[in-house]
Every structure is written in C-alpha cells, then in structure tokens.
Amino acid sequence: MRLSSSFLPTLKExxxxxxxxxxxxxxxxxxxxxxxxxxxxWLPLGLRVLDNISRIVREEQNAINAQExxxxxxxxxxxxxxxxxxxxxxPEMLRIVDRHKRDLLYGPTNEEMITDIFGQFIKSYKxxxxxxxxxxxxxRDEIRPRFGxxxxxxFYMKDGYSFDLxxxxxxxxxxxxxxxxxxxxxxxxxxxxPMLADTGPIGGDLSHEFIILAPTGESGIYFDSDFTxxxxxxxxxxxxxxxxxxxxxxxxxxxxxxxxxxxxxxEWQKVPESRRCEGRGIEVGQIFYFGTKYTEAMNVSVxxxxxxxxxxxxxxxxxxVSRLVGAIIESSHDDQGIIWPDAIAPxxxxxxxxxxxxxxxxxxxxxxxxxxxxxxxxxDRDERAGVKFADADLIGHPWQIIIGPRxxxxxxxxxxxxxxxxxxxVSIEQVMHYISSYQR
Amino acid sequence: MRLSSSFLPTLKExxxxxxxxxxxxxxxxxxxxxxxxxxxxWLPLGLRVLDNISRIVREEQNAINAQExxxxxxxxxxxxxxxxxxxxxxPEMLRIVDRHKRDLLYGPTNEEMITDIFGQFIKSYKxxxxxxxxxxxxxRDEIRPRFGxxxxxxFYMKDGYSFDLxxxxxxxxxxxxxxxxxxxxxxxxxxxxPMLADTGPIGGDLSHEFIILAPTGESGIYFDSDFTxxxxxxxxxxxxxxxxxxxxxxxxxxxxxxxxxxxxxxEWQKVPESRRCEGRGIEVGQIFYFGTKYTEAMNVSVxxxxxxxxxxxxxxxxxxVSRLVGAIIESSHDDQGIIWPDAIAPxxxxxxxxxxxxxxxxxxxxxxxxxxxxxxxxxDRDERAGVKFADADLIGHPWQIIIGPRxxxxxxxxxxxxxxxxxxxVSIEQVMHYISSYQR
Numbered sequence: 001m002r003l004s005s006s007f008l009p010t011l012k013e014x015x016x017x018x019x020x021x022x023x024x025x026x027x028x029x030x031x032x033x034x035x036x037x038x039x040x041x042w043l044p045l046g047l048r049v050l051d052n053i054s055r056i057v058r059e060e061q062n063a064i065n066a067q068e069x070x071x072x073x074x075x076x077x078x079x080x081x082x083x084x085x086x087x088x089x090x091p092e093m094l095r096i097v098d099r100h101k102r103d104l105l106y107g108p109t110n111e112e113m114i115t116d117i118f119g120q121f122i123k124s125y126k127x128x129x130x131x132x133x134x135x136x137x138x139x140r141d142e143i144r145p146r147f148g149x150x151x152x153x154x155f156y157m158k159d160g161y162s163f164d165l166x167x168x169x170x171x172x173x174x175x176x177x178x179x180x181x182x183x184x185x186x187x188x189x190x191x192x193x194p195m196l197a198d199t200g201p202i203g204g205d206l207s208h209e210f211i212i213l214a215p216t217g218e219s220g221i222y223f224d225s226d227f228t229x230x231x232x233x234x235x236x237x238x239x240x241x242x243x244x245x246x247x248x249x250x251x252x253x254x255x256x257x258x259x260x261x262x263x264x265x266x267e268w269q270k271v272p273e274s275r276r277c278e279g280r281g282i283e284v285g286q287i288f289y290f291g292t293k294y295t296e297a298m299n300v301s302v303x304x305x306x307x308x309x310x311x312x313x314x315x316x317x318x319x320x321v322s323r324l325v326g327a328i329i330e331s332s333h334d335d336q337g338i339i340w341p342d343a344i345a346p347x348x349x350x351x352x353x354x355x356x357x358x359x360x361x362x363x364x365x366x367x368x369x370x371x372x373x374x375x376x377x378x379x380d381r382d383e384r385a386g387v388k389f390a391d392a393d394l395i396g397h398p399w400q401i402i403i404g405p406r407x408x409x410x411x412x413x414x415x416x417x418x419x420x421x422x423x424x425x426v427s428i429e430q431v432m433h434y435i436s437s438y439q440r
Numbered sequence: 441m442r443l444s445s446s447f448l449p450t451l452k453e454x455x456x457x458x459x460x461x462x463x464x465x466x467x468x469x470x471x472x473x474x475x476x477x478x479x480x481x482w483l484p485l486g487l488r489v490l491d492n493i494s495r496i497v498r499e500e501q502n503a504i505n506a507q508e509x510x511x512x513x514x515x516x517x518x519x520x521x522x523x524x525x526x527x528x529x530x531p532e533m534l535r536i537v538d539r540h541k542r543d544l545l546y547g548p549t550n551e552e553m554i555t556d557i558f559g560q561f562i563k564s565y566k567x568x569x570x571x572x573x574x575x576x577x578x579x580r581d582e583i584r585p586r587f588g589x590x591x592x593x594x595f596y597m598k599d600g601y602s603f604d605l606x607x608x609x610x611x612x613x614x615x616x617x618x619x620x621x622x623x624x625x626x627x628x629x630x631x632x633x634p635m636l637a638d639t640g641p642i643g644g645d646l647s648h649e650f651i652i653l654a655p656t657g658e659s660g661i662y663f664d665s666d667f668t669x670x671x672x673x674x675x676x677x678x679x680x681x682x683x684x685x686x687x688x689x690x691x692x693x694x695x696x697x698x699x700x701x702x703x704x705x706x707e708w709q710k711v712p713e714s715r716r717c718e719g720r721g722i723e724v725g726q727i728f729y730f731g732t733k734y735t736e737a738m739n740v741s742v743x744x745x746x747x748x749x750x751x752x753x754x755x756x757x758x759x760x761v762s763r764l765v766g767a768i769i770e771s772s773h774d775d776q777g778i779i780w781p782d783a784i785a786p787x788x789x790x791x792x793x794x795x796x797x798x799x800x801x802x803x804x805x806x807x808x809x810x811x812x813x814x815x816x817x818x819x820d821r822d823e824r825a826g827v828k829f830a831d832a833d834l835i836g837h838p839w840q841i842i843i844g845p846r847x848x849x850x851x852x853x854x855x856x857x858x859x860x861x862x863x864x865x866v867s868i869e870q871v872m873h874y875i876s877s878y879q880r
Contacts, residue, residue, distance in 0.1 A: 002582070006507065006568055007507045007509070007561070007562075007572060010560035030561065033557055033560065035512055035515065035516065035519075035553060035556075036514070036515070036516040036542075036544065037542075039512045039514055039516075040510060040512060041510070041511045041512060041553065042510040042511075042555055043509050043557070044508060046508045047508055047510050048653075050510070063784070067441075067446065067447045067480060067484045068484060068487055069447070069481060069483050069484060069487060070481070070482040070487050070490070071475070071481045071482075072475055072476075072479045072480060072481060072577075072594045073474065073513060073577055073594065074479055074546075074579070074593075074594055075548060076476040076479075079475075084652065092539075093540045094536065094538060094539075096534065096536050096546075097532060099532075099534075099581045099583065100477075100529045102476075103476075104476065106514075106536075109695065112477060113481065116475075117473055117481055117483070119445070120447035120473065121470065122447075122449075122710055132447060137512075137577070139514070141538055141539045143539065145496060153514075154513065154514055155510045216820055220473060288827070322723055347637075398493065
C-alpha cells in the first residue's frame with residue numbers, strides 16, 4: 001500500500017481518553033476509532049491485524065477438524081429462557097425489543113444457539129463428535145467499558161463448541177483443543193500460558209485460561225519458564241489418537257502455571273528456583289468442559305448405541321480476537337511504539353525513501369514495492385526522514401527498509417529490525433528473501 | 441472435507457416455511473437455519489458460499505484501491521440525529537437502549553458513521569479521493585421478513601463510500617466503481633445488469649441498480665442481450681485515467697437496460713428485435729452518487745486549494761452479499777437442485793465412491809481427496825449410490841467425480857458436469873487438472 005494514498009491516519013498527540021498503553025497506541029496509530037463508549041470502528045491498519053489473527057485462529061481450528069459456522073448476532077430471548085440464562089444473565093446482556101414487541105438480545109455467547117442448531121440436525125451417536133466454531137461479533141454491556149478494545153462492549157471473538165457422547169470422549173476433544181490453542185498462540189507469536197481456571201459449580205479440572213504476560217495484566221501469575229521453551233508446532237501429536245493426545249496433555253500440564261487465585265505455594269517450591277517466573281497477565285482465551293448442562297436444560301439428545309436417549313457432553317472454547325490485539329500490544333511495545341510479531345503485523349515491512357528527489361532511489365522503491373504490494377507499506381509521503389522513522393517505529397512494522405542515495409549507488413539498502421533495533425545492509429535483490437527467511 | 445464426519449446436514453423433505461425455491465433449497469441443503477424471523481445461522485455449506493462471494497467482492501474492491509475498514513454493528517443515535525435521519529428512518533431501524541439509557545441502533549447502513557470517521561482524519565483536499573468499504577452485518581427490521589436470506593432482517597452487505605473534492609471527481613469514482621461491480625459479478629459467475637435507478641430528490645443520472653435475471657424477481661426488466669456478451673474482466677481500462685474510465689462507461693451505457701419503472705418504449709424500439717430481452721430480476725447491488733448531502737448536514741469539510749472549506753462529494757456502493765446467495769440460486773437451479781457457478785461453489789467437486797467395499801476404489805478416492813482436501817467434498821458415507829447422486833445434484837457441486845470398480849480397473853473415473861449433465865471419462869491423474877482448466 002502507498003502511504004500517501006492510504007487511509008492510515010496517525011495522531012500526533014496522545015489521546016486523553018486512553019489510560020493504558022495499548023489503547024493509546026491503537027488510537028495514535030489510527031488502528032481504531034471509538035464510535036460510542038466501548039464500541040470501535042476498525043480502520044485499515046487495525047483491521048489488517050484483526051484479519052491476520054482471525055486467519056491463524058481459523059487455520060488451527062480447521063486443522064483439528066472443527067467446522068466453521070456463522071451465527072447471527074441477534075438471538076431470540078426464547079432460546080435463553082430454555083436454558084434458564086435469560087433471567088440469570090444480568091444487565092451485561094443487551095436486551096432488545098423489535099417492532100413486533102418480540103424480545104431479542106445481542107448474543108454475548110452462543111451455548112444456547114449452538115445447542116439448538118446441533119439438536120435440530122444431529123440425531124445419532126454415530127454422528128458424534130461434533131466440533132463447531134465461529135468468529136463473530138458479540139456484545140456485553142459492560143458497566144464501565146475501558147482499556148480500549150481490551151474491555152469493549154462490541155467485541156470480536158472465536159467461540160467454539162463441542163459435542164461428545166460421554167465424558168471420556170469430551171476429554172479427548174479437550175486435549176485436542178488445548179493443542180490447537182497452544183499452536184494458535186505460538187503461530188501468532190505471543191506467549192500465552194494455559195492456567196487452571198475455576199470451573200464453578202460443575203467442578204473437575206477441565207478448564208484453562210490462556211494468559212499473556214504483560215505488566216498491566218489484571219491477574220498475578222506464576223509459571224515455570226520452561227513452558228515457554230516448548231515448540232507445540234513441531235511436537236508430533238496424532239490428533240486422531242487419544243493416547244497421543246493424552247501424552248501431549250500430560251507433558252503440557254507437567255509445567256507449573258497458576259494465577260494468584262489458584263496459586264499453590266507447596267507446588268511452586270518444587271519448581272527449580274531459576275525457572276520460577278512471576279508476573280502479571282491478561283486473559284485472551286479460555287477452554288471449558290461443562291458436561292450436559294445445556295443439553296439437559298434444553299432437552300437435546302441423540303440416540304445412543306443401545307437406542308437410549310443420551311445428552312451429549314459439551315465444551316466451549318473462546319479466543320478474544322479483538323482483545324488479543326490490545327493484549328499483544330501490552331506485551332510487545334517500547335517507548336517508540338508497537339513491536340508487532342511478524343505473523344500478525346499489518347505489513348511485513350515499510351519502505352522508507354530517503355532520497356525523495358533522487359530518481360535512482362525512487363526507482364528502487366517502486367521496484368521493491370511492486371514485489372509485494374499487498375504486504376509492503378511504501379512510505380512515499382513528502383515528509384522529513386525523522387517523521388517517517390518515528391511513524392515506522394510507532395506503527396511497529398517488523399522491518400524498515402531504508403533506501404537512500406548513498407547505498408543505492410552500491411545496490412544496497414539498509415534494513416532495520418524493529419524488535420531489536422539491529423541494522424543490516426542487504427542487496428536490493430536479496431532484501432525480500434532475507435526478510436521472509438529471517439529466523440528470530 | 442469428508443462428508444461422514446462433517447456438519448453438512450441435508451433435509452429429506454421440503455420445509456413448509458419456504459415459499460420460494462432458493463429458500464427451500466438453502467434449507468434442504470443445510471446451508472442456513474432460521475433462528476428467529478428473518479435471522480439466520482449460516483452452517484458450513486452456506487458459509488463457504490458466503491465467504492467465496494465476500495472474497496471476490498473484496499479482491500475487486502481492493503483492485504480499485506478501495507480500502508477496507510470494519511465498523512461496529514451498533515451505532516449511537518446521536519450520529520443519526522446529526523444527519524437528521526434518526527427520526528426520518530421509521531420502524532425498520534432497530535432502536536436499542538443500553539444499561540445507561542443511551543440510545544443506540546443496529547446500523548442499517550453507514551453513511552453517517554463513515555462521514556464522521558472521514559471528518560475526524562481527513563483535513564485537506566490533498567488527501568482526496570478516499571474510497572472506503574466494509575463487509576459487515578446490518579439489520580433492517582422488516583415488517584414481514586420473507587424469501588429466506590433474500591429479505592432477512594440481519595443481513596451481510598458490502599457497503600462502500602467515496603469522498604471526492606467535486607462533482608467531476610465523484611463521477612470518475614463512480615465510473616471506477618461501475619467497472620469494479622461488473623467485474624465482481626462476472627467473476628462470481630452471474631449476469632448482473634446495471635439499470636438506471638431513481639436518484640430521488642437529488643436528481644442526476646448517477647445511480648444504478650444491479651439486477652440478476654430470475655423468473656421470481658421483484659421487478660420487470662428490459663435489456664439488450666448484447667450486454668451480457670461483454671467481457672469486463674478483459675476489457676482494457678486504466679483505472680487511473682479518467683478518459684479511459686469515461687470511455688468504458690460510455691460503452692457500457694450504450695446498451696439499453698431498464699426496470700419497468702424506468703422503461704422507455706421509444707428507446708426500446710431502437711434495440712434490434714433479436715436482442716430485446718424481457719424478464720424479471722432481483723436487485724443485488726446499487727451504486728449511488730449523492731453529493732454533499734451528509735457532509736453538509738454533518739458539517740464535515742476539508743481545506744480546499746484556495747484555503748476555503750469544501751464539503752466533499754460522496755457516493756455509496758452496496759452489494760447484498762447474503763442476498764446474493766439466494767438470488768444466485770433463484771437464477772441457477774433445476775428440478776434436482778442448485779447449480780453453483782464454479783467460482784463460488786462451496787466445493788469444486790464431490791467425490792462419489794460407488795465401490796464402498798472395493799479396496800482399489802477406496803484407495804483411489806483417498807488419493808484423489810488428498811490432492812485438495814480443502815476444495816473437495818468426499819462423500820464417504822455408507823449410503824446407496826442413488827442417495828449420493830441425489831444429494832450431489834441437490835447441493836449443486838459443479839463437478840461429480842464418480843469412482844467405481846469397473847473404471848478404476850482401467851485407471852479411469854467418470855466425471856459429471858452438474859450444469860449440463862455432460863459425462864466424461866478421465867484418467868485419475870488428469871481429473872483435477874481437467875476440472876481446474878475447464879472452460880464453460
């Protein structure tokens with residue numbers, strides 16, 4: 001994209017409304033704009049990040065054979081009366097009355113709707129398991145929306161739901177989803193650590209929150225640093241083999257990790273001291289087994305192997321996609337601005353032309369830009385170099401490709417890695433290859 | 441996708457609620473399920489079509505340098521009070537009160553919001569033109585929702601908005617968008633004909649509706665059949681050159697095309713008789729120039745070349761993405777079911793195994809399926825051949841790849857083209873290549 005003809009507006013000054021760094025940086029870089037309290041429009045720069053995260057989430061859901069659906073944002077109140085949650089949910093549920101005086105609501109989550117859909121179509125145990133997900137806008141009428149997209153009212157979320165014949169099968173699905181989540185976050189480029197979470201009145205140990213390390217996080221966390229050394233993408237796990245999944249899960253849960261609510265000093269002492277990490281974290285996902293709660297309440301069953309009616313066992317699996325954008329910035333920035341992980345950066349690199357009046361520089365920029373117009377941002381504005389460098393650091397492109405009269409005479413450009421500040425000289429023919437094959 | 445482990449449920453019987461064929465077929469094939477009056481969940485089969493259409497729309501918008509944003513579904517009433525439309529809009533606008541008693545609404549369209557966003561960031565004529573679009577859910581509280589997704593309440597729509605310095609520039613943008621729309625519909629594989637539309641009190645001739653030919657259409661249409669012979673994708677038009685765009689537009693408008701409201705018998709008589717086509721059509725898009733209506737009402741201006749304040753000239757450009765799914769089925773089906781255009785079909789082909797107990801057949805199916813698991817549906821169900829053929833015709837995959845014991849001995853599979861019923865024998869190595877390179 002050419003910056004001069006793009007809708008990529010940055011703000012010169014810090015917006016007064018933003019209390020935390022991610023919110024401030026998202027407004028300053030023109031990623032989002034608040035339209036009402038806790039309701040944001042995503043401008044081109046922010047949408048690119050949101051789309052990049054969604055794509056990875058989707059690919060990793062599909063990789064475990066979860067199937068994508070898309071449910072409407074508005075739901076009938078009747079559906080929630082069947083589960084008993086319509087009255088229980090409280091004022092965070094946005095309740096709506098349509099022109100025919102029917103009660104609707106803006107879905108804050110979709111257990112009821114997916115259970116209803118499942119029940120309409122799936123009639124036999126032979127059709128289990130089922131694993132369905134969507135990425136869709138949701139609404140929670142927070143009493144005090146704050147922290148930008150981290151605690152907005154209208155938010156973008158991946159919510160998945162599983163249906164299994166019994167507890168044992170549901171555990172297998174849970175393990176599979178755990179693997180999918182670890183791989184998703186690793187690909188996105190963030191350290192998200194699963195921590196045991198409260199399962200409430202249902203009990204059991206099948207709920208984990210995924211928490212990103214960030215100094216501004218809402219919870220205190222304790223974890224074994226070896227966890228973050230694991231490579232889940234290359235770990236050989238057969239997702240069609242429950243033993244293989246169980247072995248993976250056991251290996252994963254060997255590492256101590258707990259929020260302060262669940263922290264256990266005795267267990268913590270068993271972690272070698274050099275590996276004990278304490279910090280604060282932001283929740284960006286949760287996976288949860290809850291059994292037959294909704295299938296029983298909504299009277300949804302399948303015919304079992306002995307022709308008996310069986311309420312399937314369910315789990316639900318969320319990733320806060322819009323929240324993640326903020327959380328990643330909280331965990332990855334410096335005084336100059338955002339530092340995007342490569343996989344979700346809005347652009348791979350920005351091209352900065354230092355020789356606006358130099359034809360060779362201009363030609364080199366154009367030639368480079370044409371190599372990947374979709375993934376390169378070309379800062380072709382008539383601005384001082386200092387402004388361009390500051391904006392590049394602020395937006396946080398993983399790479400800056402700096403083209404100036406001196407280097408271009410030798411067929412060389414300078415590249416700067418945003419994360420480390422490292423600078424290198426590379427020939428113009430090699431630069432795209434270098435960037436693409438760079439290993440952190 | 442393997443059908444046996446997919447959430448691709450078909451209904452055996454025609455649903456009573458559906459009055460028109462597209463609605464009936466979408467329910468029968470399990471593309472959607474109605475969750476409330478005029479509110480649908482998109483199941484995997486339907487979502488694949490919705491995504492395919494969205495992808496083409498997006499690529500063709502990006503090709504004219506329109507930039508994608510994503511605005512929230514809920515809007516503040518205040519925004520609509522600024523334009524004067526809050527009171528004018530009537531009961532189709534879904535009005536909502538949040539927990540703090542603030543008035544919100546579920547956006548039926550976004551002229552106000554985009555004008556506000558534009559006004560916050562764009563201050564100078566030098567930053568014009570701007571062309572922004574989104575693909576997002578919208579809501580219109582129809583008094584009698586009907587015809588399935590064709591007249592639903594919650595619907596998916598591409599809405600684009602342009603800002604130009606003056607009328608002359610706005611016309612250039614209009615021409616560019618016309619080209620983009622013609623290319624979009626051609627790539628989707630439908631004949632959508634632009635017809636002059638009413639511009640209301642603003643006047644001028646800069647509004648076109650895009651209408652798909654279908655016997656169940658709401659309007660009578662008259663057009664020159666030569667229009668549908670044009671290849672807009674290969675027509676050389678320089679989108680950065682206003683003369684080139686104007687020449688294209690002139691060429692396009694040479695062909696007579698009008699709905700019955702705008703039909704002109706005198707002009708119609710000038711079309712050679714053999715080229716006069718009459719029929720009925722369904723509107724699937726509209727493009728519209730409306731000048732300074734919103735920029736004036738909302739007091740949004742830029743600094744012009746002479747340092748004067750100028751209200752930019754706007755246009756808006758819609759494509760009913762979810763509506764298109766229904767409209768395409770209305771225009772492309774037979775007694776057996778849907779006939780998908782290749783570009784938007786949920787799967788390229790279905791693999792039908794006639795030799796369930798034959799190892800060679802099974803191996804051949806598996807090998808073929810592995811060539812493109814994402815785009816092939818493998819009907820591996822333990823069902824009679826008749827059931828599989830009927831489902832394949834019903835769902836409307838462009839190709840059926842039929843693998844049976846007799847052919848496989850000779851390394852040959854049968855393929856059937858859904859559109860024509862044509863059958864061919866192809867070697868198993870060649871089948872994917874044959875399908876991909878087939879020209880209608």
